[in-house]
Amino acid sequence: MNRRSVLLAGLGAAGAGALAACSGSSSAPALISPSGSAVAAADKKRTRTGRTHELTLTAAQATVSLGTGVTARTWAFDGRIPGTELRVSAGDTLAATLSNQLPDQTATSLHWHGIALRNDMDGAPPATQTAVRAGRNFTYRFTADTPGTYFFHPHIGVQLDRGLYAPLIVEDPREPLSYDEEWVVVLDDWLDGVTGTPDDVFTELQHGMGGMHMGGMGGTASAPSAASSASGTSTEFMLMGARSPLLGGDAGDVKYPYHLVNGRVPADPAVFRGKPGQRVRLRLINAGSDTAYRVALGGHELTITHTDGFPVRHQRVDALLIGMGERYDVLVTLDDGVFPLVALAEGKNTTGMAVIRTGSGSTPEATVRPAELDGKLMAASQLNAADDVRLASKKADRVHRIELTGGMMMYNWAINGRRFDMSDPTAHPITVEQGQRVRLDFVNTTAMWHPMHLHGHTYQLGSSGPRKDTTIVLPHRTVSVFFDADNPGQWMLHCHNAYHGEAGMMALVAYQS
Numbered sequence: 001m002n003r004r005s006v007l008l009a010g011l012g013a014a015g016a017g018a019l020a021a022c023s024g025s026s027s028a029p030a031l032i033s034p035s036g037s038a039v040a041a042a043d044k045k046r047t048r049t050g051r052t053h054e055l056t057l058t059a060a061q062a063t064v065s066l067g068t069g070v071t072a073r074t075w076a077f078d079g080r081i082p083g084t085e086l087r088v089s090a091g092d093t094l095a096a097t098l099s100n101q102l103p104d105q106t107a108t109s110l111h112w113h114g115i116a117l118r119n120d121m122d123g124a125p126p127a128t129q130t131a132v133r134a135g136r137n138f139t140y141r142f143t144a145d146t147p148g149t150y151f152f153h154p155h156i157g158v159q160l161d162r163g164l165y166a167p168l169i170v171e172d173p174r175e176p177l178s179y180d181e182e183w184v185v186v187l188d189d190w191l192d193g194v195t196g197t198p199d200d201v202f203t204e205l206q207h208g209m210g211g212m213h214m215g216g217m218g219g220t221a222s223a224p225s226a227a228s229s230a231s232g233t234s235t236e237f238m239l240m241g242a243r244s245p246l247l248g249g250d251a252g253d254v255k256y257p258y259h260l261v262n263g264r265v266p267a268d269p270a271v272f273r274g275k276p277g278q279r280v281r282l283r284l285i286n287a288g289s290d291t292a293y294r295v296a297l298g299g300h301e302l303t304i305t306h307t308d309g310f311p312v313r314h315q316r317v318d319a320l321l322i323g324m325g326e327r328y329d330v331l332v333t334l335d336d337g338v339f340p341l342v343a344l345a346e347g348k349n350t351t352g353m354a355v356i357r358t359g360s361g362s363t364p365e366a367t368v369r370p371a372e373l374d375g376k377l378m379a380a381s382q383l384n385a386a387d388d389v390r391l392a393s394k395k396a397d398r399v400h401r402i403e404l405t406g407g408m409m410m411y412n413w414a415i416n417g418r419r420f421d422m423s424d425p426t427a428h429p430i431t432v433e434q435g436q437r438v439r440l441d442f443v444n445t446t447a448m449w450h451p452m453h454l455h456g457h458t459y460q461l462g463s464s465g466p467r468k469d470t471t472i473v474l475p476h477r478t479v480s481v482f483f484d485a486d487n488p489g490q491w492m493l494h495c496h497n498a499y500h501g502e503a504g505m506m507a508l509v510a511y512q513s
């Protein structure tokens with residue numbers, strides 16, 4: 001049985017065993033339960049407006065149009081990708097009922113990516129809840145008290161690489177930025193229902209490169225679509241030779257036929273209509289599973305104002321790099337004409353595109369590469385937190401080494417050499433105590449980059465870097481981040497490459513009771 005089979009088999013009976021406060025080992029530390037009194041006490045301290053937004057999200061099989069006659073049979077919320085944007089004000093309560101109408105008795109969940117919410121609403125089975133079985137409903141009820149750009153998606157198997165995602169925007173009632181319009185822009189790498197399914201991809205990747213017939217310079221596969229290993233393993237989905245200096249080498253694992261911007265292929269792009277001189281806030285979300293994007297707007301300069309929901313000292317750039325799970329807010333003053341918003345799949349030599357139209361003119365070619373892509377570029381490591389959100393200087397009370405291990409040869413991605421065990425999620429927790437300042441040292445011993453995501457918290461990069469919940473860790477580099485342990489419970493920490501995470505590059509950050 002592979003990990004996915006174990007996961008899905010175990011989820012049906014996750015119940016009290018999976019949600020126990022500690023593992024069965026007598027030497028294991030006692031942990032705060034996801035639904036325990038400490039979680040409830042922390043939740044009571046959140047600032048609330050008294051407003052509640054109630055809605056139902058139906059996860060079901062659907063045939064969606066990606067533009068220009070391209071359709072895909074996938075799983076989606078209410079038949080569309082991305083799903084309908086949710087928008088609330090900071091302090092509002094969201095009561096979102098997930099109705100699981102997925103086929104083949106498939107269990108699912110909803111994770112509210114980037115939101116510091118109460119632990120039992122985090123949607124990360126089997127750590128924080130029992131998965132929602134097919135034909136069942138589950139209501140996620142939580143207060144979103146921090147403004148920012150977020151999104152939601154399943155947290156089971158490789159369902160992230162289907163169409164089950166949508167933006168969640170938490171507005172600031174005292175918004176300090178001045179702008180005329182805003183546009184939420186969701187990026188995604190797409191193959192589901194076109195060349196296969198994410199489960200097909202993961203099945204192939206699990207075989208690794210160890211038995212593959214290799215040929216040519218640099219160890220590239222001799223026949224990308226038809227090559228096979230000595231044992232007959234197909235390489236239909238495994239991407240070979242994707243290289244990016246920005247990402248430190250290997251750029252990704254998976255071949256994608258399309259890169260979408262707001263659910264559309266470049267030949268039939270999504271269009272934002274504005275007026276010359278308008279100041280527009282773009283909220284960029286990378287909902288992809290294996291692709292970092294270099295994003296630029298032809299003929300324009302971007303001003304970065306936020307990353308992962310938190311403000312930064314403003315930086316003017318031509319382009320930015322956004323990894324899976326990351327979000328960026330930028331301001332742009334629109335010129336007169338028709339302009340391509342291009343998301344270059346970093347290291348993969350292909351693009352997604354949307355269009356901003358303020359005047360007459362033809363739609364840019366689907367393959368356009370604006371010069372700004374090669375201009376001044378920034379990633380999160382070059383940003384600084386805004387003064388009002390920078391963590392106060394304090395010595396770390398607890399330090400954890402988070403060693404990223406594994407590789408493509410065996411596809412044995414892990415943390416500290418240990419692949420996460422879905423059947424015993426609290427077996428080897430990374431423990432913290434409430435009130436501590438915690439330092440995590442992400443030590444990447446692998447030859448690939450990893451976007452590392454911590455649930456339920458934001459951390460700060462170094463002493464003055466941006467506040468984030470997802471950060472790129474380049475190959476053979478170390479990134480130190482700091483956070484205050486102020487949201488008790490059991491929280492997943494994992495690579496947001498969907499396939500690396502599912503292979504085992506996950507751990508549990510758990511509060512001791």
